[in-house]
Amino acid sequence: MWGGRFAEGPSAIMREINASIPFDKALWRQDIAASKAHVAMLGAQGIVTPEDARTIADGLEQVAAEYERDGVPENWDLEDIHMTTESRLAELIGPVAGRLHTARSRNDQVATDFRLWVREAIDQADAGLKALQQALIARADEHSASIMPGFTHLQTAQPVTLGHHLMAYYEMMRRDRSRFADARVRMNESPLGSAALAGTGFPIDREATAKALGFNNPTANSLDAVSDRDFALDYLMAASQCALHLSRLAEEFIIWASQPFGFVKLPDALSTGSSIMPQKKNPDAAELVRGHAGRVIGCTTALMVTMKGLPLAYSKDMQDDKPPVFEAAGLLALSIAAMTGMVADSAFDTARMRQAAELGYATATDLADWLVREADIPFREAHHITGAAVKRAEADGVPLDQLSLDVLQGIDPRIDERVFKALSVDASVASRASYGGTAPDQVKAQVARAKARLAEEE
Numbered sequence: 001m002w003g004g005r006f007a008e009g010p011s012a013i014m015r016e017i018n019a020s021i022p023f024d025k026a027l028w029r030q031d032i033a034a035s036k037a038h039v040a041m042l043g044a045q046g047i048v049t050p051e052d053a054r055t056i057a058d059g060l061e062q063v064a065a066e067y068e069r070d071g072v073p074e075n076w077d078l079e080d081i082h083m084t085t086e087s088r089l090a091e092l093i094g095p096v097a098g099r100l101h102t103a104r105s106r107n108d109q110v111a112t113d114f115r116l117w118v119r120e121a122i123d124q125a126d127a128g129l130k131a132l133q134q135a136l137i138a139r140a141d142e143h144s145a146s147i148m149p150g151f152t153h154l155q156t157a158q159p160v161t162l163g164h165h166l167m168a169y170y171e172m173m174r175r176d177r178s179r180f181a182d183a184r185v186r187m188n189e190s191p192l193g194s195a196a197l198a199g200t201g202f203p204i205d206r207e208a209t210a211k212a213l214g215f216n217n218p219t220a221n222s223l224d225a226v227s228d229r230d231f232a233l234d235y236l237m238a239a240s241q242c243a244l245h246l247s248r249l250a251e252e253f254i255i256w257a258s259q260p261f262g263f264v265k266l267p268d269a270l271s272t273g274s275s276i277m278p279q280k281k282n283p284d285a286a287e288l289v290r291g292h293a294g295r296v297i298g299c300t301t302a303l304m305v306t307m308k309g310l311p312l313a314y315s316k317d318m319q320d321d322k323p324p325v326f327e328a329a330g331l332l333a334l335s336i337a338a339m340t341g342m343v344a345d346s347a348f349d350t351a352r353m354r355q356a357a358e359l360g361y362a363t364a365t366d367l368a369d370w371l372v373r374e375a376d377i378p379f380r381e382a383h384h385i386t387g388a389a390v391k392r393a394e395a396d397g398v399p400l401d402q403l404s405l406d407v408l409q410g411i412d413p414r415i416d417e418r419v420f421k422a423l424s425v426d427a428s429v430a431s432r433a434s435y436g437g438t439a440p441d442q443v444k445a446q447v448a449r450a451k452a453r454l455a456e457e458e
Helices: 010-017 021-044 048-069 079-102 105-143 162-187 206-212 224-225 231-256 284-307 316-345 348-361 365-377 379-397 403-412 417-423 425-431 440-457
Strands: 147-152 155-161
Touching: 010 162, 010 231, 021 048, 021 079, 021 105, 021 206, 048 079, 105 162, 105 224, 105 231, 105 316, 147 162, 147 348, 147 425, 155 162, 155 348, 155 425, 155 440, 162 440, 224 284, 231 284, 231 316, 284 316, 348 425, 365 379, 365 417, 365 425, 379 403, 403 417, 417 425
Parallel strands: none
Antiparallel strands: 147 155
16 A cells, blocks of 8 residues: 555564554444545546546445445455455456545544444434333333332432332433433534545535535544544543443342342343352343443543543554444443343332331431421431431331330320321322422323423434
């Protein structure tokens, strides 16, 4: 390719370190699409003849068909997907193939191809997250009144509904989708036509190629266009945040599926057994989702460190931009799919959840609130009284609502029989009817709003 400048070919070491075709062959669809848009523009602008433009376009179609059928060949002497495609095109249509590279460089070519790939990855992540949201909504609707313990510090705090708990993850996924959407808006500009770094002297139409490739507009600065990888970092940072949320959800299922909790039975299709312990049903899919989060974050860090000290414009370091993005996208897609299946197909033991809520003194705050509301006691004093009641219930081995009125009045005489209406887990949950609260009616309202949002996207 560059033999006119060099007397000798590259050494074996240089050949191996320089070749990116083993991984950037993943860009072949984007490379063909960008090349077709480019040659169509060259023909329309009279930079190449209409006949040559048609010949090149037909040749590109043939190359694409070969790649689709046989895969992309890996010839390390051709370095990358761009030269691999151009070389095969020349074999098919002859020297006219050389006109394709008029008014472009591999610098703007790869920047364009990579943006197209990342844009598709964003769209795929969004579709996967929408499916996960739909699964969360369906199960939340089903369990809008199913009572479970809510935790802080992994200690029983207050009773909540399972529907409310699941809808918390719906909200996380909603924010994740918004981050991907924001990244998509920022990255949807076409670098094609920026050439190596300074633009081109040919009378190209960058608006036409941008439109043909679905970009909103061309990039405004050719130096920035070929050296920018913000779009990849935006994607990776959104992916990292999403992976964190998926990891938290996975951790919940891992804990809930353990025998001491017993809140959920995971689907067989997303579990494994033990080679030595026949009774085991391991939450491996969830554990791998949890592990994948670390790898996705590592991919983000890798690209940030690669880019942190690079001067304008293109440097060969940037060849290492694609592996972390490709890896993160694959891991994220698997994680989303795994958690969607887990949410949709797990069986929740609502009786066990309710029992755990009843045994954990989860209504202690309700007793304190009742003392404030009905007995006009300052909250700090009510907190102290409630603590004494919990201590007595713990000593007697009973839930708060099974302490007798005599016992409660022995702790504080201002307590009367009305308190028992506030001490059951059902009463506690029903009372949390503030906007966004855990009361079943509020959960139903949350579900309805979520369904309406998703319906608006159709």
